[in-house]
Amino acid sequence: MSRKILGFIFVFIIVLVSYQCAQRGTPTGGPKDITPPELTRAEPPNLTTNFTGQKIRLYFDELVKLKDIQKQLIISPPLNNAPVLSPIGNVNKYVEITIKDTLEPNTTYTFNFGQGIVDNNEENPKSFFTYVFSTGDYIDSLSLTGVVKDAFNKKADDFVSVMLYKIDSSYTDSTVYKRPPNYITNTLDSAVIFKLNNLKEGKYALFGIKDASGNNLFDQKTDKIGFVRDTINLPTDSIYLLNLFKEIQDYGVAVPSMEASNRISFGYYGEGDDIQIETITKIPDTVKTKITKEREKDTLNFWFTPYEMDSIIFVITNESLKVKDTFKVKNRKVEFDSLKISMSQNGNIEMDKPINLLSNTPIIRFDSTKIKLMDKDSVEIAYSLKLDTLQNLLNFDFKVHPDQSYRMELVPGAVTDFFETSNDSVDYSFRTKSIADYGNLTLSLNGNTIVYPIIVQLTNEKGDLQREIYASRPQEYVFNNLNPGKYQARVIFDMNGNGKWDTGSFLEHRQPEKISYYPTLIELRANWEKIETFNLIE
Structure with a gap:
């Protein structure tokens, strides 16, 4: 064989070997790991009785780590001191728990890790892994199941704590404020079903709490609460509903603040209808207040004509509760709140929403001869004008037409505020769209046990109220001239007839007023006439 042929064969072999080596070195990937870590053994074993130790080790078949464990781990009954867990910020093939509390005798303890144990690579969770032991001779085996919902919103909160208190000689209505429950679990993510396991026979009180501070207690200022009025008798095969609501906060007054040289602001909590504000400091007769x-x-805003002073001492009294608070407000250099007028709607306006003039200071009078409303042809339009009870809103009532432009002119002196300041000349322009740009929606309610009065509401996707109709008897609910978009419909059962939704009260054993939601969003397009039947289910 010639050298030329041998050389060609040699080069071919080198290229072929290089290509195959390159092929072998090319990453091909593989199927994604979706398998959660598996427990191989526990020390002491799961479901151990007569437990006396302080350390627990859980061994897994691969490297694991703890993720968001402070939020995920639920221990029932709760411990006074949080256990020490490892590895924190690291990985290992085991999870170690060091108990810092003195455990109660003859008690079954449950450690529910939620989604807190994950593998190292893909963070696949060992979902709802539970470790159970008893300090007595047996493991408690009863269970309780239920559902969590929100009293006002369609979607329930996630991570709701479900609590069970044993009813004995020490239990009162205030217990939920003072000490952790005997048993606890929580809902995760979008789950609304809960189950409490390893329970002991007896009588209990059941609560759901959106526990903002994570202290396993009910804090009225921050937490939502749901409760079952009846005593829970275990064992039971009943399924319980916890309807969570935010209570009206107990009355209280915040420290007042001098927000402007002519305004002191008094924030309060809870019911403020009966609040009276009086000054102890002698104020000159020449000073006007409101x-x-x-x-x-x-x-509440305390308005006054500015004068030379160091401070003012106030007494705030809640007449219905017979509560008094005293505050001293020091003078400070801040700007004067001067009259500013704005419109509630600008540009493209909603035909079925009110058109108002808003003021940042109290209005004491207005002159309708100095306010002119005209259409696009400069033809004056008749209107009525009314000052609302808060004295900072003027409502214009006139016939609004589609596909029309409007102009409102205010000349000086049209509006005068508490400080005898009047508006400057100002023009506002606004317009309506064509009827074809809107859609109309009719709701027909279907239900055999509808109790009137009711409030039928439409909200946008975010839950912001768009329209409502109050009804004291059966009727169709027609919402005309709606902007295209997606709407949520709901019905409020106004049991006390006060025209609004009322929340509940735990101490008064009062549940919130019921709300029913249409099951899906209602899509409405321009120039649509849509009719929907709303089946109300008890």
Whole structure:
């Protein structure tokens, strides 16, 4: 064989070997690991009785780590001191628990890790892994099942703590505020079903709490609560509903603040209808004062004409509760709140929503001869004008037409506030869209046990109220001239007839007023006429 042929064969072999080596070195990946870690053994074993130790080790078939374990781990009954867990911030083939508490005798303890134990690579969770032991001769085996919902919102909160208190001689209605429960579990993510396991026979009180501080107690200022009025008798095969709501906070007054040189702000909590504000400090007769409530805020404003002073001492009295608070407000250099007028709607306006003029200071008078409303042809439009009870809103009532432009003119002196300040000349322009740009929705309610009065509401996808109809008898509910979009429908059963939804009270054993939601979002497009039947299910 010639050298030329041998050389060609040699080069071919080198290229072939190089190609195969390259092929072998090319990463091909593989199927994604979706298998959670598996427990291989526990020391002491799961379901151990007569437990006397302080350390527990859980061994797994691969490297694991703890993820968000402070939130995920639920221990029932709760321990006074949190156990020490490892590895924190590291990986290992075992999880170690060191108990710092003195355990109660003859008690079954449950450690529910939720989604807190995950493998090292893909973070596949060992979902709802539970380790159980007893300090007595046997493991308690009873269980209780139920559902969590939100009293006002369609979607329930996640991570709701479900608590069971043993009813004995030490239990009172205030217990839920003072000490952790005998048994506890929680809901995870979007789950609404809960189950408490390894329970002991007896009588219990059942609660659900959205525990903002994570202290296993009910804090009215921050937490939602749901409760079952009846005593829970274990064993039971009943399924229980916990309807969570935020209570009206107990009355209290925040420290007042001088927000402007002519305004001192008094924030309060709870019911403020009977609050009286008086001054102890002698105020000159030449100084005018006025108290108004701030719109959509639990705040009262003390308005006064500025004068030379160091401080003012106030007494705030809640007449219905017979509670008094005294505050001293020091003078400080802040700007004067001067009159500013704005419109509630600008640009493209909603045809079925009110058109208002809003003021940042109290209005004492208005002159409708100095306010002109005109259409696109400069034809003046008749209107009525009314000052609301908070004295900072003027409502314009006039016939609004589709596909129309409007202009409102205010000349000086149209609006005068508490400080005898009047508006400057101002123009506002706004318009309505064509009827074809809107959609109409009719709701027909279907149910044999509807109790009136009711409030039928439409909200947007975020839950913001768009329209409502109050009804004291059966009717169709027609919502015309709606912007295209997706709407949520709900019905409030106004049991006390006060025209609004009322929350509940645990200490008064009062559940919140019922709300029923239409099961899906209702999509409405321009120039649509849509009719939906709303089946109300008890």
